[in-house]
Amino acid sequence: MTIKVLVVDDSALIRQILSEIIKSEPDMALVGAAPDAFVAKKLVLEKTPDVITLDIEMPKVDGLRFLEVLMNARPTPVVMISTLTEKGADATLRSLELGAIDFVAKPKIGVAQGMADYHQLIVEKIRTAARSKVKKSAPSKVSTVSKVNYSGTEKIIAIGASTGGTEAIKEVLRTFPANAPATVITQHMPAGFTSTYAKRLDAVCQMQVKEAKGGERLLPGQAYLAPGDKHMEIERSGADYRIRLTDDARVSGHKPSVDVLFNSICKSAGSNALGVLLTGMGSDGASGLHEMFNAGCETFCQDEASCIVFGMPKVAIEKGAAKRVISLDDMGRSVMQTVEKLSAGSRL
Numbered sequence: 116m117t118i119k120v121l122v123v124d125d126s127a128l129i130r131q132i133l134s135e136i137i138k139s140e141p142d143m144a145l146v147g148a149a150p151d152a153f154v155a156k157k158l159v160l161e162k163t164p165d166v167i168t169l170d171i172e173m174p175k176v177d178g179l180r181f182l183e184v185l186m187n188a189r190p191t192p193v194v195m196i197s198t199l200t201e202k203g204a205d206a207t208l209r210s211l212e213l214g215a216i217d218f219v220a221k222p223k224i225g226v227a228q229g230m231a232d233y234h235q236l237i238v239e240k241i242r243t244a245a246r247s248k249v250k251k252s253a254p255s256k257v258s259t260v261s262k263v264n265y266s267g268t269e270k271i272i273a274i275g276a277s278t279g280g281t282e283a284i285k286e287v288l289r290t291f292p293a294n295a296p297a298t299v300i301t302q303h304m305p306a307g308f309t310s311t312y313a314k315r316l317d318a319v320c321q322m323q324v325k326e327a328k329g330g331e332r333l334l335p336g337q338a339y340l341a342p343g344d345k346h347m348e349i350e351r352s353g354a355d356y357r358i359r360l361t362d363d364a365r366v367s368g369h370k371p372s373v374d375v376l377f378n379s380i381c382k383s384a385g386s387n388a389l390g391v392l393l394t395g396m397g398s399d400g401a402s403g404l405h406e407m408f409n410a411g412c413e414t415f416c417q418d419e420a421s422c423i424v425f426g427m428p429k430v431a432i433e434k435g436a437a438k439r440v441i442s443l444d445d446m447g448r449s450v451m452q453t454v455e456k457l458s459a460g461s462r463l
Contacts, residue, residue, distance in 0.1 A: 116142070117142060117143065117144050118142060118143045118144070118165045118166055118241060118242065118245045119143075119144050119146045119162065119163070119164045119165045119166070120137045120143055120144065120145055120146065120164060120165070120166050120167070120168065120241060121145075121146055121147050121148075121149065121155065121158055121159065121162060121164035121166075121167045121168070122134055122137070122145065122147070122148040122149070122167075122168050123148075123149045123151075123152070123155040123167060123168065123169045123170060123173075123178070123181070124148075124149075124150070124168070124169075124170040124173070124196060125150055125151060125170060125172075125173045125174055126170070127150070128227060129170070129196065129221070130148040130150070131148075132227060132231065133148075133168055133196075133237070134148050136231075136234050136237055136238065137238075137241070139234075140238050142242070143238070143241065146158065146162035146164050147162055147164075151173055151174060151175050151176070152173060152175060152176035152177075152178075152180070152181040153175065153176070155167075155169075155181060156181075159185065159189060159191070164191065165191075165192065165245050166191070166192045166193070166194065166241050166244045166245050167185075167191055167192070167193045167194070168193075168194050168195075168196055168219075168237075168241070169181065169182060169193050169194070169195055169196065169210075169215070170195075170196045171195055171196070171197055171198070171203065171206045171207065171210065172198065172203075172206075178195065178206075178210065179206060179209055179210055179213065182195075182210055182213050182214065182215060183213050186213055186214040186249075190214065190249040190250060191249060192216050192244035192245060192247050192249050193210075193214070193215040193216060193244070194215070194216060194217050194218060194219060194237075194240045194241060194244050195207055195210045195211075195215045195217070195218035195219070196218070196219055196221060197210075197218045197219065197220050197221065198220065198221055203220070204307060204308045204310075204311040204312075205311050205315075207220075207308065208281060208308070208311060208312055208315055211281045211282060212282060214249065214250065216240075216243070216244040216247045216249070216278060216279065216423065216424075217240045217243065217244060217278050218240075219233060219236060219237055219240060220305055220307070220308075243278055243396045243424060246424065247278065247279070247423050247424050248422070248423055248424075262292045262293070262294055263292050263294060263295055263451050263454055263455055264455045264458065264459075269387050270296035270297075270387055270388070270389070270454060270457065270458065271296060271297050271298070271299065271333060271349065271356060271380060271384050271387060271388045271389070272295070272296050272297070272298040272299070272388070272389045272391065272450060272454075273298075273299050273300075273349075273376055273377060273380045273388055273389070273390050273391065273407075274287065274298065274299070274300045274301070274391045274392075274393065275300075275301050275302075275373030275376060275377065275390075275391070275392050275393065275395075275399070275400040275403075275404075275427070276300075276301075276302050276303070276373075276392070276393035276394060276395050276427075277302070277303040277369075277373075277394070277395025277396055277397065277399065277424070277426070277427060278303075278394065278395050278396045278423060278424045278426075279393075279394035279395065279422065279423025279424055280302045280303070280393050280394055280395055281302060281304070281312060283393040283394050283417065283422075283423075283443055284300060284302060284316070284393065285315075285316060285319065285320075286443055286444075286446075286447070287391070287393070287443070287446050287447045287450070288316060288320045288322060288324065288338060288447070289319060289320055289447070290446075290447025290448055290451070291320065291321065291322050291338075291447060291450075291451065292321055292322075292451070293321040293322060293336050294335055294336055295321075295322055295335065295336065295451065295454070296335055296389075296454060297333035297334055297335055297336075297337055297338075297339075297356070298322065298337070298338040298339070299327075299333070299338075299339050299341075299347065299349060299358070299376060299380075300338060300339065300340045300341065301340075301341040301347060301371045301372065301373045301375075301376045301400075302340065302341070302371075303369050303371070303373075303395065303399070304343045305343045305344070306342065306343035306344035307343060308343055309326050309340055309341070309342050309343040310326045310342070312340065313325050313326040313340045316338070316340070320338070322336055322337065322338045323336060323337050323338065324337075324338040324339075324340065325337070325338070325339060325340070326339075326340050326342055327339040327340060327341055327342060327347055327358050327360060328342075328358075328360075329345075329358055329359060329360040330357060330358065330359075331357060331358045332352075332355050332356070332357055333349070333355070333356040333357065333358070339358060341360075341371035341376065342360065342371070343371070344362075344370065344371075345360040345361060345362060345370070345371060346360065346361045346362075346363055346366065346370055346371050346372055346375040346376075347359075347360055347371055347375070347376055348360075348361065348375060348376065348379035349376070349379045349380050349383050349384065350379065350382075350383050351383040351384070356383060356384065359379075361375075363375075366399075367397070367398060367399035367400075367402075368397065368399065369397075369399050372399055372400075373392070373399045373400030373403060373427070374399055374400055374401075374402055374403040375403070376403065377390055377400060377402075377403025377404055377406060377407055378402075378403045378406055380403075380407060380412070381403075381406045381407055381409075381410045381412070384412075385410050385411065385412070386410060386411035386412055387412075388407060388410075388412045389412060389413045389414070389415070389450060389453060389454065389457075390403075390404050390407040390408075390412050390413070390414045390415065391414075391415045391416075391446065391450060392404050392414075392415070392416050392417065392427055392428050392431050392436075392437075393417045393422075393427075393428065393443075393446075394417055394421075394422040394423045394424055394425070394426075394427070394428065394443075395424060395426055395427035395428075396424045396426040396427070397426050397427060397430075398426070398427060398430040399427060400427050400431065401427060401430035401431035401434055401436060402434070404416070404431045404434075404436040404437070405431065405434045405435070405436035407436070408435070408436045408437075408438065413438055413439075413453050413457065414431075414436055414437050414438045414439070415437065415438070415439045415440075415441055415446065415449065415450060416428040416431050416432050416436070416437035416439070416440050416441070417440075417441065417442070417443055417446060418440050418441060418442050418443075420442065421442045421443035421444065422443075428440075
């Protein structure tokens with residue numbers, strides 16, 4: 116199947132670069148390149164693209180407003196073209212809330228060469244978007260949160276996700292109470308975005324959410340997000356667990372890698388941990404979750420129906436790594452019920 120792609124960007128240079136990238140791929144067809152939202156609207160109706168690349172910062176009508184209207188009128192897979200700034204990161208995360216599938220950050224300098232270097236990343240994200248599930252934009256559900264019958268520091272919840280994961284993680288964490296076990300999270304995301312993402316999670320969750328800095332002692336009621344350019348591992352220090360960040364090579368094609376987090380959890384916490392693998396392209400986290408399963412951990416995978424991209428959980432399920440396959444709506448509640456069950460009679 117040929118993927119019909121529409122490019123929407125107010126920069127003539129970026130339109131040219133993206134157009135050339137798309138036209139160079141045998142499985143893609145460029146159906147238009149729009150300089151603004153008004154031309155884009157016309158092309159969407161005429162060309163019915165399979166995927167749209169959309170600039171956030173545009174004159175007249177910005178990318179976020181166009182995306183919001185698009186997702187209500189004609190839901191279409193969208194890959195955002197973002198700027199690598201704090202303001203750009205915040206707008207990008209807002210676009211994911213509105214229904215964008217993924218994003219690519221524009222280089223700050225040397226745009227032409229930088230975008231050429233991003234060729235493979237861009238086409239991979241377009242292909243992933245073309246295979247993803249898109250839903251109409253909807254208000255966030257009201258999450259019911261009650262205190263969990265748990266006290267102590269021995270339990271750890273580890274969550275991994277990729278494409279579609281920013282919203283999936285948010286939906287899960289919003290159901291965790293303020294006294295939930297320490298939670299560690301690896302979401303595939305570039306440096307410069309994870310700090311902003313952690314702040315956005317912290318604003319809507321009862322747990323305190325922060326970007327990991329390294330060396331922290333894991334504490335109940337705290338959630339720690341792997342920074343976008345480091346692997347996050349958990350290691351035991353006496354009776355405590357602490358975070359270790361490393362600058363090692365990519366694992367399973369990613370840094371941070373979910374496999375790195377899950378494998379470290381096996382070594383440091385064993386059956387005291389719970390592993391959760393959410394929506395995402397590829398296989399990162401599947402092997403690590405299987406190791407957690409073999410170590411006696413409780414393991415959860417998001418089901419196909421609720422995944423934006425049923426990749427990572429699918430591979431894990433096929434490996435036999437999932438004790439439970441749960442919809443996103445039920446995931447947080449199921450994890451907390453399991454925590455209570457495991458904590459019954461445990462050391463407090």
